Amino acid sequence: MNTDEVEDSTTATKQDPPTVRTWALKIGFWDIAALVSLAAAIAQLVDFAATKKGSSLGASVVMVGAGIAVGIAVYFWRVRELQAPGGRRTRRDLILALSSAFAALAFTALAVILVFRAVAEGASLASPPPPGPTSSSAVANSSVPPSNSPTSSASTSSPPEIPATTTTTPAQPPKPTTPPPSPPATAAKAVFFEPSPSNPPTITHGTNVRVSGSVSGLNGHTLWILTRPDAGEGFYMIQNAAHMYEDGSWSFEDKEVGDASDVNSNIRYIAFQADENCARVLSGVDTFTKSMPDGCKDIGSTSVRVR
Incomplete structure (x- = not known):
């Protein structure tokens, strides 16, 4: 074995066993950020599902798709960067690429969720609240007359006044005025003195x-x-008898x-109260x-x- 082969084997021997420092340096910032981002993304997704605020289902699909696309791109970039000498990929490099x-x-999901939530909350603040029952404080404030200054009219908007409905009562014809009842007439009565x-x-x-x-x-x-004798029938006129036309006394x-x-x-001797018919008939009796x-x-x- 020559010296070059020894050096290559020595170099390979030095590169193969990873140390703790090597793992820490290779994992580094990306993997720590991944764990933090994962926790934040899970919290955002849970809150998003509970409150139903933010984007719709379509926006959620776009968000997940964008995160997957970015993750795949980073994966291939890290595999290429961490590629072992000689074109070999170790399991360690594969784990590092997956973590990246x-x-x-995670970063992409967190960013998209935050953006969509901010947009949704801004839209909800800009849109007017749905009509609902008026609270007691609103009713109390609506009773206060608005100020005539332009500042107050611009800052506070009172609800439009609803015109009061007036019910028209049909005019009733005037009731006929009846005179008060006259006192009952006193029964006529004649009293003889003589x-x-x-x-x-x-x-x-x-x-x-x-x-x-x-x-x-x-x-x-x-x-x-008139007189009426018991010995005969009928009534006899008195020639010089007084005819009374009003209440009072007589004597003849x-x-x-x-x-x-x-x-x-x-x-x-009988006293008669004569109405118009009676007086007319008696006037013709001799x-x-x-x-x-x-x-x-x-x-x-x-x-x-x-006698």
């Missing part, structure tokens, strides 16, 4: 008799006084009361009427005894 590719993949109803006098036939009394409650009607003298046919009988017409009401009486 994994680091590139002859006394409680102690009827006894007279001789053909004697004059004083007739007096008062009336109340005529209510626009008239008072008529009835001349030559009774005749021989009335002896031992009574003659009654001396005697067999019955009183309609509208004549008996409101009081007295009598005398003839």
Whole structure:
């Protein structure tokens, strides 16, 4: 064996066994960064899946594809860089190449996730919030009238006022005004003073008799006084009898009361309240009427005894 072969074998012997320092130097920054990036990427992916924020499914596929492409490129670059002398690839070089590719993949995934999340969060801040129920603080603030200064109008925007709906009540026709009810009319009543109803006098036939009394409650009607003897039928007119047209007192003298046919009988003086029909009929009676017409009401009486 010549000296060159010894030197080559010595050189190969020195290169073959890797030391801890060699592994540390060859792994170096890429592999440490790969572990850190892996943890960060896993945390971002978990948060991304939990909150559903950021990119859509298509963006996620693009992100993974880009990471794989970069990882494959770095893998071949590292294999080529760490290629053993003579074109041989050792297992160690393959592991280093894979770790470098994994680091590139982790870095790419982390960067793409951060970019898409930043874009999504910026879009969500720029877009107006969806309409929802108005909170109590918003309702309280909307009751405060806005300031007229341009600064306040530019900084605060109040929701548009909803015009209040007015319900129109159909006009009702005016109710007819009815006069207050008049007090009930007092019943007509005639009271005889003479002859006394409680102690009827006894007279001789053909004697004059004083007739007096008062009336109340005529209510626009008239008072008529007639006599009715028990000995005969019907009613007799008194020639000089007073006809009352309003409440008040009367007094007159009835001349030559009774005749021989009335002896031992009574003659009654009857006061009638006469309405328009009754007064009209009685005005046409001369001396005697067999019955009183309609509208004549008996409101009081007295009598005398003839002997």
